[in-house]
Amino acid sequence: MNSESIQWDLEFFLKSRSFQELSPEQQSWVLQQISQPEYESQRWTLLASADYFRADSVPPPPPLERVLQRYERRHPRQGNLSWLAQISTWRVPAWQLTMALICGWLFGQWNIGQHHSGLSLVPQIVYQTDTIVREIPVYIGLTSKGKASYQSASEEKAAGQTHSSPSTRPRGTTNSIARDRDLLDLTVGMQ
Amino acid sequence: MRFLQGGDRAAFGELYQRYAQRMQGYFYRMLGQDAELASDHTQDLFLHILERPHLFDTQRKFSTWLYSIASNRCKNVYRSWSRQKKVLPLPEKEQQPETTDADPVDHLDRRLFETALTVALRDLPDAQRECFVLRYQEELGIREISEIVDCPEGTVKSRLHYALRQLSRHLRPFNPKKIES
Numbered sequence: 596m597n598s599e600s601i602q603w604d605l606e607f608f609l610k611s612r613s614f615q616e617l618s619p620e621q622q623s624w625v626l627q628q629i630s631q632p633e634y635e636s637q638r639w640t641l642l643a644s645a646d647y648f649r650a651d652s653v654p655p656p657p658p659l660e661r662v663l664q665r666y667e668r669r670h671p672r673q674g675n676l677s678w679l680a681q682i683s684t685w686r687v688p689a690w691q692l693t694m695a696l697i698c699g700w701l702f703g704q705w706n707i708g709q710h711h712s713g714l715s716l717v718p719q720i721v722y723q724t725d726t727i728v729r730e731i732p733v734y735i736g737l738t739s740k741g742k743a744s745y746q747s748a749s750e751e752k753a754a755g756q757t758h759s760s761p762s763t764r765p766r767g768t769t770n771s772i773a774r775d776r777d778l779l780d781l782t783v784g785m786q
Numbered sequence: 787m788r789f790l791q792g793g794d795r796a797a798f799g800e801l802y803q804r805y806a807q808r809m810q811g812y813f814y815r816m817l818g819q820d821a822e823l824a825s826d827h828t829q830d831l832f833l834h835i836l837e838r839p840h841l842f843d844t845q846r847k848f849s850t851w852l853y854s855i856a857s858n859r860c861k862n863v864y865r866s867w868s869r870q871k872k873v874l875p876l877p878e879k880e881q882q883p884e885t886t887d888a889d890p891v892d893h894l895d896r897r898l899f900e901t902a903l904t905v906a907l908r909d910l911p912d913a914q915r916e917c918f919v920l921r922y923q924e925e926l927g928i929r930e931i932s933e934i935v936d937c938p939e940g941t942v943k944s945r946l947h948y949a950l951r952q953l954s955r956h957l958r959p960f961n962p963k964k965i966e967s
Contacts, residue, residue, distance in 0.1 A: 606946065633954070639961050640954035641922070647903055648923040654821040656810035656828045659802045665829065666836050 605629070609638045798836055805849065806832065808924065809856055815919050816860045819904060827859055853926070853934045857916060864912050899960045906956035914949035917942050 605628055608617060614634050617625060625634055809831055813824035834855060835842075842851055907915055913935070920931045921942075932939045 606943075609950075633951075636954045636958060636961060637950050640957050641950060643899065643957070643960075644903060644953065645922055647900060648815075651900070653807070653811040653814050654824070656806035657825045659799055659806070662802065662829050662832050662836070665833055669833075669837075 609634070609641050613638065798832075801835070801848075802832055805852055808849075809852065812853070812856055812919065812924060813860070815907070815923055816856075816916065817863060818908065827856070827863075831856055831859065847930070850930055850933050853920065853924070853930075854936075857934055860916070861912070895960070899957070902957055902960060903953070906953050909956070910949055910952060914945045914952070917945040918949040918953075921946055 605625065608621065608625060614622065614625070614631050625631075629637070806828060810824050810828045813827045813831075814821060817823045817827065831852070835852075842848070907918070910918065916935060917931055920926045920934060921928075926934070928939050928942050932942045935942065
């Protein structure tokens with residue numbers, strides 16, 4: 596029999612009967628564990644402590660309502676709050692930064708929406724109807740007759756024909772046709 | 787507890803009515819008979835249950851689980867006090883009105899004995915005090931105590947034996963039989 600089981604039985608004897616009330620066999624068994632005075636002392640301590648625990652009034656626990664109130668404070672009911680109050684209960688650190696990020700994100704979304712809403716740039720081909728003629732001096736060599744076929748561009752400009760069209764010019768010679776073609780090429784080149 | 791796990795708040799009220807007083811008594815005895823401290827810990831304990839009912843294993847006994855949490859809370863308090871070099875305080879008992887029919891000497895002896903028992907309990911090692919209170923105040927079984935303090939039943943019995951031996955030495959002067967060992 597080990598000491599643990601002895602203690603268990605000893606406790607039962609201590610709680611239930613005095614040393615004199617034990618049978619001779621029980622007394623001899625108890626005396627193998629502890630002395631008689633020690634048995635009496637432990638028995639008295641055990642009973643006196645139990646009496647004390649029973650008699651000593653323990654202060655009442657806090658009321659249930661207080662516990663529930665603390666719970667409510669920690670976990671507020673969502674249904675009783677307006678949406679604005681709910682937002683105010685959110686615990687977001689650095690709310691200024693958070694708000695700035697949200698605003699930036701919203702602006703970005705709006706900007707993307709604008710881009711895709713039909714106002715975007717569509718490439719179109721614009722055909723220019725007017726011809727801007729820029730006259731460039733063209734020097735043509737003398738003909739076999741020793742007479743120049745055309746005046747130079749500066750001379751024509753001085754004569755007030757800065758925007759003359761090819762149709763106003765004298766025609767009829769090979770050189771005039773070549774000049775018209777040159778001007779046309781230049782015009783196309785400018786475009 | 788199953789109802790509470792299912793979200794039934796009324797079930798919590800029922801549990802509180804059944805166990806709050808016992809938990810208050812346990813904390814009161816374990817934390818130096820400080821009523822305010824005991825109330826705070828009782829509140830925290832039940833708040834813990836209300837917030838985390840899913841932690842309870844329905845295969846276990848509810849009171850065992852409750853005492854386990856309370857026991858761990860007491861250990862945390864002891865650790866905190868140990869860091870602060872603080873000892874378990876002595877109770878500041880309110881002066882109770884003297885009864886005219888009671889013998890003043892007996893009354894004084896009783897008050898002295900209560901103080902001596904409180905001091906003796908305070909001087910016990912934490913593990914022994916815990917087992918002693920659970921066994922003789924809460925009147926729990928050895929097996930249940932072993933589950934609460936998470937140690938073998940033999941260890942619980944051993945702690946009880948040493949606790950009783952130390953208490954009886956402390957309280958010998960109050961023993962009316964004045965047995966000298």
